[in-house]
Amino acid sequence: MIKRPFIRFFSPVLSYVSLFVQEVEETFSALIHFYSLKKENKRLENTIAELKRQLMENQEIRLENIRLHGLFHFKSKLNFSVTAARIVGQDPSNWYNGIIVDKGNRHGIEPDQVVLSLNGVVGKVMEVYKNNAKIMLLSDKNSQIGGLVLRTRDIGVLQGKGGQTCVLDYLPRASDVKPTDMIISSGLDNRFPKGLLLGEVTAVYSEKSGLYKYAEVKSSVEFDKLEEVLIIINKNKASGTRKFEHGVAS
């Protein structure tokens, strides 16, 4: 009975004092073990940095895995014999849009072969070396591909304009081509198999006195973000239906 009020009175004081003592003890302990704590901190910082690096590596591997998985599926859907290549460099000049890949004539690459990505046509092989090949992108101003408007079946020539855009030229004046129309390869140039996705129409123009219409086309491939490509080594046949899945008519 006598103990209880004392304990009730001292209880909060005791808890505050014990907290204070604990803090002081911890501070002193920290001061005493400062050097070892500093070492421990350094070690933990290094561990965190290493884990972050590993996390980054894992993320990179995961993304690469996703890309390669997509390419593998795409490859199995194609009717062509293809080989995958990694991009190792870009054209150093501002006047040309080209890339360098890590496959060459040792891997069956030859000039004029067609280069694809998951989203459509990338370009064609220009020069081949033993272990490397130079590829002219679809957007290069010297690139010309026979194009076909998927909806209206009008035929034209797709020319690169630099950047992400191309121009589908020599369309008939009576053509009903509209923005958002899909453009596929016509197969008439004897290089690019018919039915490969080239891009989407963004604008249509017609010359006042000319015979033709022309359309501005946004390429389906984002050239700046390309990391791997597929090169058609042997083209057997191309399917020609109108449903697109991963950049090719299937």
Place this chain on the structure above:
Amino acid sequence: MDKILFFIILICSVILQICIFDHVRLLGIHYELLFSLTVFIGIKYDWKKGYLCGLWCGLLNDVFSIGPFGFSVLTYGFTGLSVSSFQTVIFTQQLGTRLFILFIMSILISFFSFMILDLFYYSEKQVLFKLDLLSVAIVNTVFSIPLYRFLDNISYEKRRYH
């Protein structure tokens, strides 16, 4: 700058140009490191070194490009040769002056390239002035500020060492 150092810088520049600078775009244009290097050597040293540097840079540029072989050798060689003539006209040891010369040369060489490659060689109406000449000059000038400082430091350290 001795030959070994020059070739080390040249090889590093080519690797940087092909693997890194072609991914870094400003105003839709990527930095032409080899061109800037040619201008720097041409201004800093005599016409012989400028010309030689231009030839090497042009050659390496042509090797990795899909364009007609020899065109960069011609333009870069001419650049290295011609920029050294500025030494007799203005004080070329200041960073600002060098950047100004680089700016002017970028415009001139881009215009020349446009005239030869686009207007006469391909004669396609869509590609007329595809590249904004001013953008090329601005990008080259801006990116060259750290490069020129770095190269200046290297040559200064080398001189002090000797």
